[in-house]
Amino acid sequence: MKVPFPTQEFDPSLLRAEEALREMLAHVPALRIESINDVSALDDWKPNLVVRITVKDQTHLLICVLKPSGQPRYARGALLELRRHVARHPPGATPVFIAPYISPAVRQLCSEEHASYLDLQGNTRIAFDGVFIERIVADKPQAEQRELKSLFRPKSAQVLRAMLREPGRAWRVSELADMSGVSLGHVSNVRNGLLDREWARTSDDGLVLCAPAALLDAWRDSYTAPAGEQLRFYTPLHGSALEDAARDALRAPDASGHAAFASFSAAQWLAPYGRTGTHYFYADETGLRTLQTALKLAPAAAGENVSILVPKDPALLADTIEPALGAVCTSPVQTWLDLSIAGERGVEAADHLRQEKLPWSR
Template sequence: MLKEPNLMKQVEVRAGDALQRLLRNIPILQIEGIETEAVSGDWEPDLIARLLVDGRQHLLICAYKSNGQPRYARSALLELRNYVAQRAPLATPVFIAPYISPAVRQLCEDKGVGYLDLEGNARIAFGGVFIERMVTDKPAAEQRELKSLFRPKSAQVLRAMLREPGRAWRVTELSEISGVSLGHVSNVRTGLIDREWARVSDDGLVLSKPDALLDAWRDSYTAPPGERLRLYTPLHGSAFEDSARGALCAEDGPGHAVFASFSAAHWLAPYGRTGTHYFFADEEGLRTLQAALKLTPASKGENVVVIVPKDLGLLADTIEPAPGAICTSAVQTYLDLSIAGERGAEAAEHLRLQRLSWPQ
């Protein structure tokens, strides 16, 4: 059985309890004991589960990490496999962490290592035993970490990197180009490396999995907070287009406004027209649009939507695919389309294929 708690680390107690709860529900299993190895100079497993399976002995060799991100999981899997190969070739290696993401679960399967997290996700197979459980919700801590990585200041760093995904970045360079403090850039750097979305080269930080980064950003993305105005313009066709482009590229104006969402996608990767035009603008940019497009408030029947975002960094990350057609970047346009309903999701995937495809 488990050793007394005062002889084990608290985390090992939790890991051992979770493993015991999982195993004791398997009818053909009998748990003889779950114990820790004595600390030594060499690597040792955190837990060893001694089992009887239909009367035959079997060992689970377990490593626990307090952080289950790929960066830490990969080293634990290597240590587990080496230990089993050298010391217990018939045993089953098992990786345990507070939370194990789908990417790390796949890594465990690829390496032939079982896994268990304290949220309830598990996959352990040996002999005639196969255990698999999946929990759909991410733990609150994981959700907070991801949201932190995609908050406005962090997003400024990510957008800079995704504009040049093959470039190696020094922290100071990212700080200067994104307008974000060195400390904040360092936090983003750590988050990317931990998830293996980026790697460190001799020349700096390089995105290694931009697609995985963009997938995670899309999945946690919500509409930027700010004022959303529903307006009506009497202008149509070329008259609207000419007036809008003139307003967006007005160099003598103090404000900023850009095509966004479906309207930006029209210039970046045309997919299908919509009857509504979309813009991001600051307060001065809004006034410029109101004058140029003859905008009036509309309680219904609007054909223009202007969002005045709290995050003005959105107005700095732009692209100009045609003179005066100043648009949110391909990444930002993709994110906004991804939450714009079924048609938006289709337009987002079209945009991604056209503008956001990177070598694997």
């Protein structure tokens, strides 16, 4: 039975957590639930539910903490609370972390802390006294996917690119806003997203990336080709003639627009791995016209050997480097992202680029 606490505000998430616990525990026929008590309002300690169960005439307690988010920062705090609460009970109490969604990384963290877990999507691992219940649900909830994708949308990505150019630097929010050209509020949102996932930490000097590899992996997994107009052309130029003409065009004054080698073509300058028959560029409208003239481009419905993206996000053309005179390339991070979705050869080139130019991300 449930012991009511009239002074406690009704929490629908708590009710869902209780229902999920009952459903999971029902899978063990030898287990009997004696009571599920809401103890959130008791004294100065904050477990949300205490479940008293009997297995083979032995009583056991599940001490449960429910958090509104299963992100690592919240999980770590919850596990610390649970460790403290369980220490107040005699042997036979098991800590259980509950959240709307618990990622594989946080599930691993729970295992390392010898805690059970349950989320409201159905992922569960509850283990004690010979009882073992485990269930893994493949799909992420849509809200979780939306929240993660929002961290890599164009405005947020400008902040991330600034940080990844100097991955060991400590940043003030105002510095990041100035460097990335986005609002203080947007930088603060990105900051919170990084801290929640423990991809960054705060120091006396500001915000510092502490898990750039995990950040890049998540970005890759969420990455899709930039929005914009994809144009295909044929050029009669080949080899060094094409390369020289492109470099002359790319180092032209700003009045001629902006353009850069991209994808496989950028990788040839940054970390050569393997040539392709197509040359890739990003360009704005003016840069596009400059490339059309310099490379003698003709539209091609088939048999193209030049691919130019005119991106909707102008920040992509600001995130460039010039490893050789005129060889303006998308940054190592952007080039790596583009290669990562360019098929099997692209993945191999991306791995090589990461090893050569992003050693801090391994």
